Amino acid sequence: MLEENPQILSEKRTVGLVCKPGQPLMGKTASHLVDTLISRNIAVQVDEGSCHVAHQKAEPTAIEDMDVDFVITIGGDGTILYTLTQLKNRETPLFCVNRGTIGFMTEASTTAANGSLKLILENDCIIESVVNLSSGVGDSVFEDALNEVYVVSKIPGRLLTFKVTVDGIQVDYGRADGAMLATPTGSSAYALAAGGSILTPNVHGLIFVPVCPPRFELKSMVIPDDGLLELELIKKGAHGLAVIDGQTQFDIEPLAKVWIRKSKGVTRFIRISDNYYDRLNTRLIPRKQ
Numbered sequence: 267m268l269e270e271n272p273q274i275l276s277e278k279r280t281v282g283l284v285c286k287p288g289q290p291l292m293g294k295t296a297s298h299l300v301d302t303l304i305s306r307n308i309a310v311q312v313d314e315g316s317c318h319v320a321h322q323k324a325e326p327t328a329i330e331d332m333d334v335d336f337v338i339t340i341g342g343d344g345t346i347l348y349t350l351t352q353l354k355n356r357e358t359p360l361f362c363v364n365r366g367t368i369g370f371m372t373e374a375s376t377t378a379a380n381g382s383l384k385l386i387l388e389n390d391c392i393i394e395s396v397v398n399l400s401s402g403v404g405d406s407v408f409e410d411a412l413n414e415v416y417v418v419s420k421i422p423g424r425l426l427t428f429k430v431t432v433d434g435i436q437v438d439y440g441r442a443d444g445a446m447l448a449t450p451t452g453s454s455a456y457a458l459a460a461g462g463s464i465l466t467p468n469v470h471g472l473i474f475v476p477v478c479p480p481r482f483e484l485k486s487m488v489i490p491d492d493g494l495l496e497l498e499l500i501k502k503g504a505h506g507l508a509v510i511d512g513q514t515q516f517d518i519e520p521l522a523k524v525w526i527r528k529s530k531g532v533t534r535f536i537r538i539s540d541n542y543y544d545r546l547n548t549r550l551i552p553r554k555q
Contacts, residue, residue: 286341342366413452440483
């Protein structure tokens with residue numbers, strides 16, 4: 267869903283800043299952005315664990331303590347996913363500057379970041395709200411996922427046997443190294459590498475993708491985004507893990523049933539324009555003209 271010309275700043279007039287850790291060269295970009303914000307009397311909360319900004323008016327603040335109008339991330343998709351796991355409000359809008367390997371979800375390059383930020387502060391932008399996933403076992407609920415929920419063996423290299431149901435109806439059964447349900451955003455990440463298809467943002471679906479199923483015992487499948495997918499671990503003694511966006515993991519007991527559905531929450535990206543296919547062609551699927 268796209269929100270045009272949103273009101274970016276509230277009475278708080280505060281912006282957060284998070285960088286990819288261990289990358290001191292990002293300090294120059296971070297400092298330029300901080301200067302732009304402070305020159306407009308906007309307070310800045312900087313994650314001191316990742317960003318090195320010398321400006322005396324920048325307030326060192328842990329990500330989980332940030333109370334801001336939006337967060338700027340400087341890094342790649344991994345930086346975005348990590349930031350979401352730490353924010354107390356996952357729906358805080360994100361303006362993402364690309365200093366990663368691919369940075370498919372990011373909006374601006376480091377050279378364009380300052381100009382894009384000035385447009386954002388004038389509300390000359392859009393907010394793209396994208397689907398998240400909720401998951402858990404029984405009454406135990408895991409944290410939300412932006413990309414995918416991946417169920418894999420706790421012992422590396424071991425197969426799991428899955429019974430797959432959608433809305434209570436069995437749709438597949440078989441073995442695999444693991445299996446995931448991905449959002450349209452996540453369909454361009456691990457799910458794509460595992461052989462799934464790309465779902466564009468306007469597709470109201472989720473994609474189930476098995477990882478390395480022997481003899482193609484499990485098949486990839488797109489389900490409606492209002493559906494409930496369940497992955498039941500059939501084999502006795504086979505322990506699993508539920509991995510959320512590659513960031514956090516939860517133990518899954520043998521014979522347990524992992525449920526996954528669309529979350530009520532969303533992730534909100536600040537973008538200068540509706541540029542999905544441009545990002546797809548220039549970052550994810552580069553081609554020679």
